[in-house]
């Protein structure tokens with residue numbers, strides 16, 4: 362295209378970008394101008410028969426994780442929805458590392474690029490082999506896409522903040538990745554002009570996302586993210602959810618499953634924090650009887666249990682290097698073999714969602730996490746913001762958690778939080794995120810309940826209840842475990858002395874064993890179930906032999922006896938656990 366011919370689209374784009382007030386305005390302007398230029402260039406190319414530009418997409422992912430995804434159809438400019446997006450982790454990785462465009466001839470897998478240093482065109486340099494995998498290729502062909510051009514969005518600071526993909530159908534040019542040669546410089550230029558606007562303009566008003574049981578609160582900062590996850594849910598590719606501990610990654614993973622075509626099938630969670638390294642392979646792949654000492658009978662692993670459904674692997678950075686190699690094989694070949702199984706490999710029809718609160722790239726740099734696995738799971742990455750980054754949600758979460766607690770205890774009437782109590786919460790730092798907020802609300806609820814005893818009306822969480830709950834939290838955090846245990850030991854001995862003086866039956870050393878049951882009960886309350894509690898506390902042999910329910914009942918019985926003996930007011934959560942005959946739902 363001549364310089365004169367290029368001047369007009371440049372001027373139009375600059376004018377439209379200046380007028381843009383949102384990310385979507387700027388993205389539409391950029392995509393339309395790039396599609397128009399590419400369309401004109403292809404029409405003039407005598408070697409290309411009946412070319413047709415199909416669509417273009419902005420993948421905005423500063424700092425690697427997706428922040429926005431926006432695309433339009435050509436020539437209508439209708440916004441793309443749902444599964445309308447082509448994604449390829451490898452292409453992103455290449456463009457991100459080399460900061461230059463790539464063209465792909467989909468049918469034959471032909472690739473071309475400019476060398477990062479200059480303008481020389483390279484067809485299929487060796488490092489690009491395998492850049493588009495067979496899955497991506499057949500997906501594109503299934504959508505009638507024969508040619509794709511990918512342009513990096515270079516951020517002013519030197520990094521790459523995203524990429525723009527253009528898709529075309531040119532059946533007569535199937536062996537030529539080079540159909541874009543006449544316009545590739547102009548496309549680079551248009552993208553570079555748009556990049557700063559895309560990086561700085563705010564999104565159009567947050568989409569109206571409806572809440573549900575799994576995501577009861579959605580604020581301004583998370584609305585866009587939830588929409589992204591809804592798009593990703595439809596794609597069956599691996600989703601990587603990163604975010605601080607307690608931010609709600611597990612719930613988001615579950616929600617993603619419910620939005621996917623695997624809804625209604627099993628959803629399994631493997632929390633690697635609670636699985637010792639030497640059992641990780643067994644947990645993932647299952648085992649045959651005799652595969653290792655203690656393997657008394659065959660057992661399916663989480664991959665088999667998640668068949669046709671979704672497997673959420675949390676705390677992925679805790680995966681041993683050996684198990685990392687195993688997981689990589691599953692992700693690449695979709696096949697696995699249980700430990701000790703001599704038969705053929707089994708098919709893993711599972712959608713993986715991965716959770717982490719670690720910086721996986723730092724783990725790769727430190728040699729603790731395989732780089733190839735990192736790229737294999739980093740297909741659709743999203744970052745769930747910490748509670749401190751979405752404070753508009755805080756009052757809604759607090760009220761939701763209070764209502765849930767009130768409902769659990771079968772409370773009558775309404776329960777609410779006083780306005781200055783909510784103010785206090787919004788000024789509090791929340792390193793433990795939603796989990797910590799939930800704990801505070803529960804503790805404040807217990808305090809409010811004991812204040813209300815006897816009085817009717819609404820249950821009100823006043824500021825002083827929340828203050829006390831927060832103080833308790835801070836105190837518990839500051840005091841080392843051994844000091845807290847020492848205090849408990851001294852309290853035990855004090856009570857024994859009182860009884861020695863004639864106050865009730867004696868307290869013997871054996872009775873101090875009730876502490877085991879208390880620890881287990883606390884773990885059940887914390888982890889939401891016996892299996893997770895036993896696993897957390899390293900009781901894998903009991904779990905394997907399925908004897909943990911019996912063990913739990915025995916320990917809890919001991920606690921009940923102890924409570925009967927010493928009397929006094931029992932914490933409400935503990936009382937509920939002691940009354941419970943069966944596993945909590």
Ligand SMILES: Nc1ncnc2c1ncn2[C@@H]1O[C@H](COP(=O)(O)OP(=O)(O)OP(=O)(O)O)[C@@H](O)[C@H]1O
Pocket residue numbers: 574575576577604605606607608609610611612613675716718794795796797799
């Ligand atoms: N969508 C939600 N609905 C109700 N409660 C939630 C939700 N998300 C988070 N919470 C509260 O926060 C707690 C932690 O949530 P979740 O386990 O999903 O966080 P996480 O980010 O996976 O934590 P970790 O990294 O420690 O595994 C939950 O037990 C619950 O109390």
